[in-house]
Amino acid sequence: MSMASVQSSTLANILSAEEQKILACVHCGLCLEACPTYVATGDENDGPRGRIYLMRAVEEGRLAVSSTSFETHIDRCLGCRACESVCPAGVEYGQLLEAARAEIMQARPKRGVAYSLLRFVLRHVWLNPKRLKATFAIARLVRDFGVARLLLKTKLPHEISPQFEFGLALLEGSAVDTVKGRCERQKTGRMPVDRPQDAGAPTGAPVLLFKGCVTDGLFQRVNEATTRVLEVNGCAVQAPSGQVCCGALHAHAGDLEGARALARQNVAAFEDADTKIITNAGGCGAMLVSYSHLLADDEAYADRAKEFSARVQDIGQHLRSAGFRNGASIGFERTTYDASCHLLHGQHAADASLQMLWAIPDLNFALLKDSEVCCGGAGVYNLMEPALSEEVLSAKLECIQQSGAEVLATGNAGCHMQIAAGARLNRMKLRVCHPVELLDESYRRAGYYDGE
Ligand code: SF4
Ligand code: SF4
Structure with missing residues (x-):
C-alpha cells in the first residue's frame, strides 16, 4: 500500500x-x-x-x-x-x-515551527489550568504596565516580525481603555434619567456562568458585567470552580483529543444542576453546544454531553428568552455592532445580542455593512495565516469606517481583539466592547446598582 x-x-x-x-x-x-x-x-x-x-x-x-x-x-x-x-x-x-x-x-504532527509551537502550547499550556493562569497573568502584566503599548509606538515589533507586532496589538486590543471613556463618565456623574418601562418582566432563574479562558484571563470586566446584568434581572449567578477552557482552539487546530479532554472536565463541572449555562463569547458557546457531537462516541459521556449542550445559551439568548429590563441612555456616540461568526452560525443566536442594545434608550446606532462576515480573527488564524486574515480584516475595517461608528460592540473575545488590533494599527478612533458592557452601563445609569 x-x-x-x-x-x-x-x-x-x-x-x-x-x-x-x-x-x-x-x-x-x-x-x-x-x-x-x-x-x-x-x-x-x-x-x-x-x-x-x-x-x-x-x-x-x-x-x-x-x-x-x-x-x-x-x-x-x-x-x-x-x-x-x-x-x-x-x-x-x-x-x-x-x-x-x-x-x-x-x-504530519511536525509541519514547521509555527504548527509545532501551536501544538506545544495547546498541549502543555492550555490543557494545564495552572500554567494557563500564569500565562494570562504575564500577559496582563505586559498589557497593564503599558509594555505592549510602548513597544507598538516603535518600529521594533514590526522589524522583529509583523506577526509579533500583530500579537502585541491583539493583547493591547483587550485593554480596558477600549471602554474607558464611558466608564470614567459613569463614575464622575450620572446623566439625568427617566427610568424607562421594562421591555418585559424578568422571570429570573439561577444560572451557571461559563467564564471562558480568554475572557477570564483578559476580559474579566465582561464576566463581571454579565453577572451584574443577570442579577439585576433576578438570576442568581454561580461560576462552577472545576470549569476549564472550552477546547475550541484545540478542535479548530485538529487536536480533537485535547478538545475532548477539556469537554469531559466541563461536563463534569456543570452537571450538578438543572440550570442554564451562560456564555458571553460566541467561540466558546459554539464549542460548548458541539460537545454532544464531540463526545457522541464516548459511552460514559455521550448522554451527559448531550444534556450539557442543550443547556448552553449566550447571554443575549438567555436575556431574550427570560425577559430583561430596559436601561437608561448612555450618551450619543455612534455605536455599531459586529456579529461573532460562531454566535451567528454556531449558536444560531441571530440578533439576540442586538436585543441588549435595543434595551438602551436613544442609542445612536448605525448598522454595519457585512456585519455577519468574519473579521479574520478565527482563533489563532490571524497569526497562522496572516496575509489572508489581514485581507479579511481590512474589508471589515473599511465597513466600520463607512459606518462612522466610534464604538463597536461584539460578542466574542477573539473578534474584540482582532478588530481592536486592526483599528489600533490603522490609527482608527474606535472603542471596542461587549454588548453586555453597554447594557451594564445603561443599568448603572438607570440606578439599578445604587446601594451596591
Ligand atoms: S451550499 Fe455549498 S456545501 Fe451546501 S450543498 Fe451547495 S456547494 Fe455543497
Ligand atoms: S472560510 Fe469559507 S469554507 Fe471556511 S468556514 Fe468560512 S465560509 Fe466555510
Missing part, C-alpha cells in the same frame, strides 16, 4: 462517521459568495465546495492527506461556518473541517 493510500485510509477512518455529511453536498455553489476566503482569493479550492471536494478525494484515496493542496486549502479556511448557514442541503461543514484538520495533525 502506498504512503498516500495509508494516509487516506486514516482520514477515511476519522471521517467515516461524517461521510454522509460529505455526500450531502450537492455542489450547488450557493455557499461560495458567503465564504470570505473564496471572495478574497477567487480560488474554488478556497471555498467550501472545493474543500469538500478535496476531503472527498482524500477519503477515496485519490489525494494524500499530506499533499500541499489539501493542507494549504484546509489551513486557509477560517472555520467561520458562514457556509453552513446558507447551505440548502444542511451540510455540517464545521464538523468536516475539524475532522480534516485532526487528520492533518495526525499525519
Whole structure:
C-alpha cells in the first residue's frame, strides 16, 4: 500500500462517521459568495465546495492527506461556518473541517515551527489550568504596565516580525481603555434619567456562568458585567470552580483529543444542576453546544454531553428568552455592532445580542455593512495565516469606517481583539466592547446598582 493510500485510509477512518455529511453536498455553489476566503482569493479550492471536494478525494484515496493542496486549502479556511448557514442541503461543514484538520495533525504532527509551537502550547499550556493562569497573568502584566503599548509606538515589533507586532496589538486590543471613556463618565456623574418601562418582566432563574479562558484571563470586566446584568434581572449567578477552557482552539487546530479532554472536565463541572449555562463569547458557546457531537462516541459521556449542550445559551439568548429590563441612555456616540461568526452560525443566536442594545434608550446606532462576515480573527488564524486574515480584516475595517461608528460592540473575545488590533494599527478612533458592557452601563445609569 502506498504512503498516500495509508494516509487516506486514516482520514477515511476519522471521517467515516461524517461521510454522509460529505455526500450531502450537492455542489450547488450557493455557499461560495458567503465564504470570505473564496471572495478574497477567487480560488474554488478556497471555498467550501472545493474543500469538500478535496476531503472527498482524500477519503477515496485519490489525494494524500499530506499533499500541499489539501493542507494549504484546509489551513486557509477560517472555520467561520458562514457556509453552513446558507447551505440548502444542511451540510455540517464545521464538523468536516475539524475532522480534516485532526487528520492533518495526525499525519504530519511536525509541519514547521509555527504548527509545532501551536501544538506545544495547546498541549502543555492550555490543557494545564495552572500554567494557563500564569500565562494570562504575564500577559496582563505586559498589557497593564503599558509594555505592549510602548513597544507598538516603535518600529521594533514590526522589524522583529509583523506577526509579533500583530500579537502585541491583539493583547493591547483587550485593554480596558477600549471602554474607558464611558466608564470614567459613569463614575464622575450620572446623566439625568427617566427610568424607562421594562421591555418585559424578568422571570429570573439561577444560572451557571461559563467564564471562558480568554475572557477570564483578559476580559474579566465582561464576566463581571454579565453577572451584574443577570442579577439585576433576578438570576442568581454561580461560576462552577472545576470549569476549564472550552477546547475550541484545540478542535479548530485538529487536536480533537485535547478538545475532548477539556469537554469531559466541563461536563463534569456543570452537571450538578438543572440550570442554564451562560456564555458571553460566541467561540466558546459554539464549542460548548458541539460537545454532544464531540463526545457522541464516548459511552460514559455521550448522554451527559448531550444534556450539557442543550443547556448552553449566550447571554443575549438567555436575556431574550427570560425577559430583561430596559436601561437608561448612555450618551450619543455612534455605536455599531459586529456579529461573532460562531454566535451567528454556531449558536444560531441571530440578533439576540442586538436585543441588549435595543434595551438602551436613544442609542445612536448605525448598522454595519457585512456585519455577519468574519473579521479574520478565527482563533489563532490571524497569526497562522496572516496575509489572508489581514485581507479579511481590512474589508471589515473599511465597513466600520463607512459606518462612522466610534464604538463597536461584539460578542466574542477573539473578534474584540482582532478588530481592536486592526483599528489600533490603522490609527482608527474606535472603542471596542461587549454588548453586555453597554447594557451594564445603561443599568448603572438607570440606578439599578445604587446601594451596591
Ligand atoms: S451550499 Fe451546501 S450543498 Fe451547495 S456547494 Fe455549498 S456545501 Fe455543497
Ligand atoms: S468556514 Fe468560512 S472560510 Fe471556511 S469554507 Fe466555510 S465560509 Fe469559507
